Amino acid sequence: MAAQVATTKVPEVRDITRIERIGAHSHIRGLGLDDALEARQVSQGMVGQLASRRAAGLILEMIKDGQIAGRAVLIAGQPGTGKTAIAMGIAQSLGPDTPFTAMAGSEIFSLEMSKTEALSQAFRKAIGVRIKEETEIIEGEVVEIQIDRPATGTGAKVGKLTLKTTEMETIYDLGTKMIESLSKERVQAGDVITIDKATGKISKLGRSFTRARDYDAMGSQTQFVQCPEGELQKRKEVVHTVSLHEIDVINSRTQGFLALFSGDTGEIKSEVREQINAKVSEWREEGKAEIIPGVLFIDEVHMLDIECFSFLNRALESDLSPVLVMATNRGITRIRGTNYQSPHGIPIDMLDRLLIIATTPYTEKETRQILKIRCEEEDVELSEEAHTVLTRIGLETSLRYAIQLISTAGLVCRKRRGTEVQVEDIKRVYSLFLDESRSSQYMKEYQDSFLFNETQSPQMDIS
Amino acid sequence: MDESAQQILENLTEVEVAAEDILADKQQIVDLDLRRNRNREAFNALRNHSSNDNVKVCFGNMFITFPQESARSMILKDQENLDKEITDLRKQLKTKVNRLNELQGKPALTGYNLAPLSSAEMKAINSLIKK
Numbered sequence: 189m190a191a192q193v194a195t196t197k198v199p200e201v202r203d204i205t206r207i208e209r210i211g212a213h214s215h216i217r218g219l220g221l222d223d224a225l226e227a228r229q230v231s232q233g234m235v236g237q238l239a240s241r242r243a244a245g246l247i248l249e250m251i252k253d254g255q256i257a258g259r260a261v262l263i264a265g266q267p268g269t270g271k272t273a274i275a276m277g278i279a280q281s282l283g284p285d286t287p288f289t290a291m292a293g294s295e296i297f298s299l300e301m302s303k304t305e306a307l308s309q310a311f312r313k314a315i316g317v318r319i320k321e322e323t324e325i326i327e328g329e330v331v332e333i334q335i336d337r338p339a340t341g342t343g344a345k346v347g348k349l350t351l352k353t354t355e356m357e358t359i360y361d362l363g364t365k366m367i368e369s370l371s372k373e374r375v376q377a378g379d380v381i382t383i384d385k386a387t388g389k390i391s392k393l394g395r396s397f398t399r400a401r402d403y404d405a406m407g408s409q410t411q412f413v414q415c416p417e418g419e420l421q422k423r424k425e426v427v428h429t430v431s432l433h434e435i436d437v438i439n440s441r442t443q444g445f446l447a448l449f450s451g452d453t454g455e456i457k458s459e460v461r462e463q464i465n466a467k468v469s470e471w472r473e474e475g476k477a478e479i480i481p482g483v484l485f486i487d488e489v490h491m492l493d494i495e496c497f498s499f500l501n502r503a504l505e506s507d508l509s510p511v512l513v514m515a516t517n518r519g520i521t522r523i524r525g526t527n528y529q530s531p532h533g534i535p536i537d538m539l540d541r542l543l544i545i546a547t548t549p550y551t552e553k554e555t556r557q558i559l560k561i562r563c564e565e566e567d568v569e570l571s572e573e574a575h576t577v578l579t580r581i582g583l584e585t586s587l588r589y590a591i592q593l594i595s596t597a598g599l600v601c602r603k604r605r606g607t608e609v610q611v612e613d614i615k616r617v618y619s620l621f622l623d624e625s626r627s628s629q630y631m632k633e634y635q636d637s638f639l640f641n642e643t644q645s646p647q648m649d650i651s
Numbered sequence: 652m653d654e655s656a657q658q659i660l661e662n663l664t665e666v667e668v669a670a671e672d673i674l675a676d677k678q679q680i681v682d683l684d685l686r687r688n689r690n691r692e693a694f695n696a697l698r699n700h701s702s703n704d705n706v707k708v709c710f711g712n713m714f715i716t717f718p719q720e721s722a723r724s725m726i727l728k729d730q731e732n733l734d735k736e737i738t739d740l741r742k743q744l745k746t747k748v749n750r751l752n753e754l755q756g757k758p759a760l761t762g763y764n765l766a767p768l769s770s771a772e773m774k775a776i777n778s779l780i781k782k
Binding site: 318320321322355358359418419420421425427428430435471476477478 | 677680681683684685687688689691692695699741761762763764765766767768770772773775776
């Protein structure tokens with residue numbers, strides 16, 4: 189997908205109607221690779237990290253080909269070096285048809301659900317099943333409905349329905365049941381309707397354009413459609429993609445409407461899962477379904493404990509397994525649930541299975557670019573000097589802090605009715621909000637006046 | 652004309668031929684469906700025919716009197732043939748559309764070659780899709 193954008197050089201069209209809150213990674217629209225999977229310096233919201241992006245691009249291609257089900261990738265790097273950005277880039281490039289599930293490592297800790305259940309659900313959400321629905325329908329514009337009521341008032345009604353397309357016209361004899369559903373749908377001459385051949389279900393598509401002048405007083409909700417073309421009796425094929433988890437859910441629900449209201453389903457029995465697996469593989473053998481291994485992204489993966497890692501080890505070996513992408517910003521640290529130290533807080537046996545992509549800190553030029561992109565995303569105009577100052581701040585404190593300053597400086601600027609953020613605005617917010625190192629500095633100086641300062645525990649180790 | 656222009660012309664001709672073929676098939680389906688609907692109308696008319704006399708059946712531009720029973724079976728047989736022909740045409744159409752896409756360098760349609768789920772299976776899945 190990224191490659192296509194590169195060749196055609198079409199300006200990236202953004203959906204205007206979709207108004208969303210601006211998230212930290214809302215500017216990312218792909219991995220920014222060209223046809224040869226080479227990363228371009230600035231593209232699709234991505235800046236720098238050329239090697240990691242190229243690596244991610246390779247993995248993306250393999251995911252698209254469906255080649256690497258049951259593999260795992262780890263994106264490791266210092267805080268603020270674009271780990272989540274790369275994962276988002278992968279998600280965006282996959283397109284809507286491939287399932288992408290994102291979760292944070294800490295999400296699995298819940299009182300209602302065991303850790304492994306939460307992980308299994310996440311796994312199964314990331315596997316899509318493509319199926320096809322085929323229906324025979326009769327589609328046409330109603331020319332005339334004629335219903336004969338028996339003179340006695342009781343007894344079976346009979347009637348005739350004339351339907352047409354641009355090519356043909358025909359008369360159907362109607363039975364009682366059909367007449368009932370026609371009057372229930374309030375079908376009149378001039379409506380364009382479809383009749384499902386298998387179930388007899390009638391749906392109204394709208395009114396025909398040729399009948400537009402029949403009524404002057406027309407509700408605004410009346411929809412006008414063209415008279416259908418071609419044959420009356422058509423075959424309609426629709427391809428759907430559902431996730432394995434969704435199939436699990438409908439099958440684990442007991443009857444009773446309470447289940448409809450509670451969004452989350454609690455634990456799903458392993459028998460249900462096994463049945464679904466059997467059914468899906470049966471469908472696959474019959475050519476009725478295609479499995480689409482998607483991507484499960486676990487951010488902050490060092491939050492998982494040793495039990496989860498051993499579960500992951502096992503789960504990756506199942507033939508219904510998605511591609512697992514994990515991200516962490518930890519160095520050599522304790523594995524949760526043990527007293528052992530390990531790189532990234534991940535057990536060695538798990539690490540052994542992973543393809544590891546490293547991200548490196550951004551250079552000055554790249555920081556500048558990222559800040560520019562974020563300014564565009566947050567609709568803040570930045571003067572040249574302010575941009576330079578902000579870049580320095582970004583380099584000396586952290587990129588995240590600099591990004592935080594964009595919108596706050598934008599607000600200060602708007603307050604003084606300026607159109608462009610100047611150095612003064614940046615200075616003002618810089619003095620108003622502390623960055624991490626100044627805040628720690630402040631703590632060190634004044635910690636005697638804070639409460640509970642007698643604890644002399646070492647600082648959190650994130651290196 | 653130099654070689655590359657010749658090549659382009661050949662490619663375009665190929666695409667046009669494939670497209671024309673698809674359009675012809677589509678028209679054929681429409682024509683067959685028209686006949687199918689006429690047959691259905693005729694069959695309904697016969698069913699509502701009260702007396703047991705012979706009926707007049709129109710062949711091309713000639714009316715022939717037939718016993719009702721044989722007229723009925725004739726129509727039924729014709730319907731069966733028509734149904735079969737339409738299904739065959741639709742099947743062919745799929746491979747033809749795939750070929751056209753290939754010629755034009757478009758990606759194949761996803762899930763195009765899947766077999767459909769049965770109606771019972773679809774019913775179970777439906778609650779997922781029609782949210």
